[in-house]
Amino acid sequence: MNQDRPRTAMSRRRLLAATAAGLGAATVGLAFGTGTATAASLKNGLWCNPAQGYFPSGGHFGADRGGVPHAGQDITGPAGTAIYAARGGTVHAAGENVLSGRTGYGIVLAHGSGSYTYYGHLNALHVSTGESVGAGAWIGDMGSTGNSTGPHLHFEVHSGGLGAITDPVPFMRNRGVDLGGGWPTLNPGASGETVKVIQRLLTSRGADLVIDGDFGTVTTDAVAAFQSDQGLVADGQVGPKTWPKLVRTIDSDSSPGDAVKAAQTALNKHSAGLVVDGDFGSVTRAAVETFQSVNQLVVDGECGPKTWEVLTA
Ligand SMILES: [Zn+2]
Missing domain, CATH: 2.70.70.10 (Glucose Permease (Domain IIA))
Incomplete structure (x- = not known):
């Protein structure tokens, strides 16, 4: 060091x-x-x-x-x-x-x-x-x-x-500023790309959601149901306790689907410019590696918990 x-x-x-x-x-x-x-x-x-x-x-x-x-x-x-x-x-x-x-x-x-x-x-x-x-x-x-x-x-x-x-x-x-270094907290009522990431991750776990980036009552209910399943407080809020259970480790061996779409959406939040097709091909893998390299993470082309944490920040 x-x-x-x-x-x-x-x-x-x-x-x-x-x-x-x-x-x-x-x-x-x-x-x-x-x-x-x-x-x-x-x-x-x-x-x-x-x-x-x-x-x-x-x-x-x-x-x-x-x-x-x-x-x-x-x-x-x-x-x-x-x-x-x-x-x-x-x-x-x-x-x-x-x-x-x-x-x-x-x-x-x-x-x-x-x-x-x-x-x-x-x-x-x-x-x-x-x-x-x-x-x-x-x-x-x-x-x-x-x-x-x-x-x-x-x-x-x-x-x-x-x-x-x-x-x-x-x-x-104590002065109202979270310096970072952790998972973000999203509350019902939020909107945007990170909400789409949450919706796609919930969908990959069986929820039936429209991916509209709107953290409304349907998404809130799906979050609360997921939290109950996981033994978490079912407050419908996606924060540091819920994120680690919600994200999925994905890599080139992952089957196509919503979890991959979630990662692609998160990468696009960081200007990866990917087509959100749910297929973890070479382009998505290269985008993960670039993101990891730029952010001083281990460059392994795999979206694991640490990469997810930085992706969602
Ligand atoms: Zn220092």
Whole structure:
């Protein structure tokens, strides 16, 4: 773990140019162009999820890093994933190794009352020291600078002065933000592609549903019936307890059908562009492998529980 990873000359140049000039999104954002956080990602108007992604194993707060406890929570995603200010404040520092000698290019935001957040391993910085930022402002891009084995955000929370680190996961949860790293929770009334995934998975288990992406009463009843069968609380909500039982491991040996369609629908949510035909052929397998590679998962071409968890996030 934590070996230096060679950077490409190009990403290095882009980074240095961006840093030296202290420029904002207008210049360095061209390579990634991911925009700013939507209002929907802001919780109570104050706090915001800093990055879409999942928790890699060993990336939790306090994890042993060669005798040194890990100071933050890692959130893994594709290089270039937008990083947002978790709360409004002022850029206390932005540059290389501003907080430690290990986390590469990073940003420290000061939120007042001794509260700080830190974002490390970035491959582009969109703010400079002294600048004011609002919650959800696009401040940088996920990367792998510093001691890192692949693109991820190293996110720290300091509460009670710089250096007073605390576990970001419960800290953020107490402020209404789920940092990710787990199965999403979908409630009755939801709509969209993830609901279609749920409907197809239920169909693969015998439910008779129209695949319309609408989490209405018929789908809710089907979820509750499935939960009862599995010995779960039949609340009709698809969350971290229901998902692992609902998904099915599929691969090239899977027979054609709704479970494969569910995976294809989930892959398309991540821009795979597949025909949802229920046939796990070479194109679908390649899409799974690409998804696994981009998301730092084991690349085996099989949709198992971990791949499903990241697919549905
Ligand atoms: Zn880290």
